[in-house]
Every structure is written in structure tokens, then in C-alpha cells.
Amino acid sequence: MSHDAHPQSFISKYVFSTDHKTIAKQYMITGLFMALFGGAAASAIRTQLAAVEPGGTGGFLDPQFYNSVVTMHGTVMVFWVAMPVLVAGFGNLLIPLMVGAEDMAFPKLNMASYWVFLLSTVVLLISPLVPGGGAAGGWTSYPPLAADPALSGVEWGITLWILAVALELVAFLMGGINFITTAINMRAPGMSMWDLPLFVWEEVAASIVFMLSVGPLIAGAVMLLLDHVAGTHFFDPKMGGDPVLFQHLFWFFGHPEVYVILFPAFGIVAEIITCHARKTLFGYKMTVWSVIATSLLSFVVWAHHQFIAGIDPKISIPFSVMTILISVPVAVGMFAFMATLYKGSIRFTSAMLFALGFFACFLLGGVTGIINGTAAADIYIHDSYYVVAHFHYTLYPLVFMAGPAGLYHWFPKMFGRFMNETLGKVHFWGSMVFFNLIFLPQFNLGMMGHNRRLAVPTNYEFLSTPEALLMQDISTWALFGLLAFQLPFVWNFFHSMFRGAVAPANPWNATTLEWQCPSPPPHGNFDTPPVVYRGPYEYSPEGDGPDFIAQNQPPEGQHEVPQNPLVSPHAAK
């Protein structure tokens, strides 16, 4: 069944490839490249904020350019780093392997997804270079500012920005359809939905949430584009439009989008902690249900971004309640992961360190969200540095802790070689220290009342106090520390691709199917199509046998293939 006998040209193998593993690498490397761009934007922002002096002097960025850099940083990190690395990169790499399939359900659609994504990347990178500069209304691009060049001073930059985002959304829709279809239709014989590794569940949930929420945003983007180029007035109150409508359309997508990023990251750490603690996942079905509950709740919380945006204040309390109730299903997942560690046998590999560091940091991101989710507290906290610190404490661990955890863990599968563990640990400890040093001071800035998106905060006396300036300086120096500690990772990643120690097929003694094929898997993945006999996390089963049993290992004495692929043999016991 293997396809590796087919001769493939360099172009069809590495460029216009329909192989899910190549597409995964394309997504990941594009995402990592864009992370450099997002990191450069972060450096510009932080350097400006450390350079300004009391009285509104100092600083080196024009305020319009600063606004544009802030917009690019947010847009790039969410849509061009988090999405391609976590959702598309790991999703493409792992879903077909974990379900025991040869490839995605629609390989050509999958290839189209990447090339549309790459086109969107090019459009986005061009957008700041056109006359009038890049989009400068924040990553949310609220109208009327974003709809009218006379008000924003931005001409073609915003048009290209909207096009880039819309293309990116199209790319992920195509990818998502593939993920859902592959996980539901292409599972190996014997593999029921309850035998899927949690990562596959999380990717399917993310794809469904994305598909159901993205429509309103695409509608909003088209309306904004028409306002901008065709003279319509969807968001222009002078002509009967309403600017708040865009906010609803944006956040109806924008908040579920947080969970689209969160789910794959949770999936990655679930795979890693079970494998490196040699423990079965505590409460597997309960955790799956918590993902489904989070998905449903994520659709009814969006207006917490708009408590003080001019919506009817009576609607704020219900949205506030729904918002903080989302802590319940998320807590189920977090506590189940923590319980999984109990009485484990933890190997502190780089992957495991990043997964554990993810928990330690994401906890703070989670609990701090309760304050801004509470309507009364949000009156003061809204649009402050407290919010900035909060969402960086959620998104940074999701993208830059769970993400690297996954890269260290699955690198041997992707390239057949290990990444260097010593460099991995340097990367982990440096990132851990400096990430916290960047964002802990920003909670204090928020409490002082520091509002967001100010190019020169020192125009205000209350933002020119020695404490405020000190917090900004700590944050800025820590960013450069953080960036410095990414260098060992970049070197490690590319060097290990060619020179790393050669890895066997299953170097971590893992149970799931992606480890039961060669490293790297050939085109077509499995030498013989796998048959699944058990759940995904049979680590340290009772008895004196080996400390893991792969999903495709038949029970002793059984050799026949189960007849009904929807019923797993162990579930019938």
C-alpha cells in the first residue's frame, strides 16, 4: 500500500506536494518565518515604549507607523503564526498518521489550502509597503477608522490587509474541511471515535468552531472592503450604517478563534504528558466532553469584548456570566491533565519541559481572564495593559510553549532525527524566565491605568511616573532576553534537520499510530495498513509487561481483523 515506490520529482515532492507531511512542514516553516516578522514588530513596539521620555519626548517611531506596527504584530501572531503552526502544521502532520490513513481525505484541496495561505502571506507582507502605509487600526480594524482613508490616513494598506485576512480564512476553511473529513471517515479499521488521540478530537473541534464562526467575519470583511473601495455605508452612521455591527461580526468569530488556537495546543500537551509521564490520560471521555462544552460556550461570550462599547448595558451581565462559566470546561481539561501526572514516571525531555511550562504559565492567563470577563471590573480594566498581559499569558504559552513542545516531540517523526536536548533545555529555561519578566510588569501597568496602543504614553503625566517607566523598561529588556533565547532553537531546528542524531521509528516508546510507521514516514505513511485494537494511551498497563502497548498491537492470541470499523474491540468488552 506504500506509495514510496512511485518516483517523484523534486517539485512534486517538496513544492507542489499533496503529501500531508510536506504540507505540514510548509505551514510550519512559513509560520516560523512569520514569527520572526511578528517578533521584529514586537521589538519595535517595546523599543519605542522604552525610548520615550517624560513630557512626550524621545521615541523614534512616528505614531501612525507605531499604530501600523501594533496592527501587524497582532495580525501576524494570531493569523500567520498561531494558525499555521498549531492548527495547520500539527493538524496536517498528525491527523492522517494518528488515524492510520495514507493521507488527508482531499490531498489536492489540502495543497490548495497551503498555496492560498502562502498567497495571503505575500499580500500581507506587501500591505505595509504601499503608499499610505499599512493598516493602522489595531488587529480588530474597527470602522469607521478602518473604513475611511480620510480618517485613518491609510489608503491601499487596509484593502490589502482585509484581502490577506480573507484569503487566510479561506485557506483554513479548506484545511478544516480536510481535518474533519479525515478524522471521521478515514480512521483505521477497529478505531472508534473514542480511540482517537485527544489531539485529533481537539483539531476536529477547532475546525468545526472555525467553520461555524468564520462566516460572520468574512461577511464583515466584505462589508468593510465595500465601504472602503465601493462607497457603501454599512458602518457609516451618517448614512444609516452602524459601526458597532462590525464589532459583533468580528468578535462572533474573534472569540471562538481563541479556542481554535487553544484546542490544538491542549491536544499537543495531552499527547506529550501521557507519553513522557508514562501515564494514561486521566478521564479521557470527560476531557473530550469538556472540549465539546468549551466549543459550544465559545459562541455565546463574544460581547465581553464590547461591555463598554455602547451596546445595551443590560446585555452585559448575561455575557459576563457565560464568559466566566467557560472556566468550568477549561478547568476540567487542565485538572485532568494535572491528574494525569499523578504517580507518573516523568522524563524531563525538552518536549515535556515545554508542556509543563505551558501549564504553569497558562494557569495565570486563565485566572486573570476572570477579572476582565467580569463586567464591573472591565469598566476599569478594558483596553488596558492588564488585558495585554492577560491575553499574552494565554496566547504565548499556547503558541510558543505548546508549539515548541510539539516540535521537540514530533521532530524525530518529521525528519527522522532528534533535536539537541541540551539546546532545547537552554531554550526552555531562558524563554520561561524572560517571558514572565516581559508580561508580569504589564499587569502592574494595567492597574496603574495604562491604556493600550499609545505610541507615546508619556504625553500623559500618570504614565510618566518612575514606576510606569521602570515597568516598561523591564518589559523591553526582557523581550530582548526572550528573543536571544530563541536563537538556540532556530539553530537547533535547522541544524538537526540535517545533522541531528538519527531517530528510530518510535523513539519515545509511544502508543499512538504515528509512531508505528517509519521516521520519517514515506509517501503513503504505513508499510501495512494498521488495525486498531485499543485506546490511545495504554501506558504502564497493569502487570509486568512492557510499559506501553501500541494502538495497533493485537491482544494476545487474536489475529483476525475486526469486522466493524466503528466498534472498537476493547470497547465491546
Add this chain to the structure above:
Amino acid sequence: MLHYLPFQLSSFAGDIDQVIRVIYYIVGTWFVAAEVILFWLIFGSRSKPGVRAAWLPGTGRAKWAVLAPVCAVLACDLIIEKASSPTWEYVKLDIPHPDVEVKIEARQFAWIFTYPGKDGILGTEDDLVAKELHVPVNKKVVFHLEAADVLHNFYVKDLRLKQDAVPGRSIKGWFDTNTEGTYEIACAEICGKGHTLMGSKLVVDSNEAYQSFLAAL
């Protein structure tokens, strides 16, 4: 973190700080407890030679090891909402009878404050226009917030008040003050190139000083 909260100028500043304080201590307790347990689990579960990990699938009654603390999370959520919603209602819903009414207009990149003239009615010909917001101390001020061009946000940290200004809408809100002095007004919603410069002053006057301010307009 909480000691950085600024001066409490309005009657609801203390309420909002109290909401923040209550949540801070509730979630802070959860955070510290979770981190301690996490580190205990990590340290206690490190691999030791000859010791095999346990088989704990967390099914049946065992799942209450997770669900019991989750129920406590749910209880905390409900306590937080119950404790905080009266403050939201006080600030945003129960707008009192005004002692002073003022129209606040935000535009790129300035604040314009309009007071009713002798007729006591806003929106008539004798309205008075100012570039700084003066209010008499200890009086309830009701504002009508409008925006001329794009979104802005009327923000005074000492009042603990933020409210978006939306073109096409007049948004009613209120505040009061307890101490004379000059406080900073800032724009807290990105509004373009001059967003970072869009400040003004809130001057809390004695009654006499307020009357002479109006007379001078």
C-alpha cells in the same frame, strides 16, 4: 499589583476596586493552590529507577478527583458574578438625576465639552463650549457622550470610568467626584494617528469656582 490602583475620585471607584480585589483574592488562591499542586505532582512523579507509573484511567468514581474541584470553580464563578453585578448596575444602568449635565464630544484628536446655557437645556443656542471638563465637587454629573468621526473612549483613571464614544450614538453615563483637583482625561480606543495625544483635563472645582468658570465661557 493592587497597590498600584490609583486615587478613588468617584463614589463607584471604591466599588470597582472592591470587585477587582475580591476576584483577585479568589482567583489568586486558585492560582497559588494549582501551582503548588502542579509542582508537587511534577516533583513527586519524576521517574525513579525500578518504579513503574500507575494505571489510573480516571473512570467511574475516580473522575470526581477532577469534577469536585471543578464544582468549586463553578461556585466561585457564581459568587463573583453575584458580587459584581450590582456594581455594574450602579455604574452603567442606574443613572441618577443630574446635578450637572454636559455633552462630551470626541473628535480626532480633541475633546469638546458643551454645557447648557441659562435655559438649562442642552442643544439650544445658548450652550456653552469648553476645552476642559470642569465639574463641581460632590455633585452628580450626567454626560452624553458622542463621537464626530471614529470610535473614541472617554477614560479617567481616577473615576474608574471608561466608555466608548460611537459615531451616530449619544451614550448616557454618569460620575461624581469627592475631591477638588485636576485629573487627566485620556482616549482609550485607538482612533488614528493622534490617538496618543488625545488627552484633556478634568477639573473638579468648588461650587464657587465652577460658577465663575461657567460665567467666563
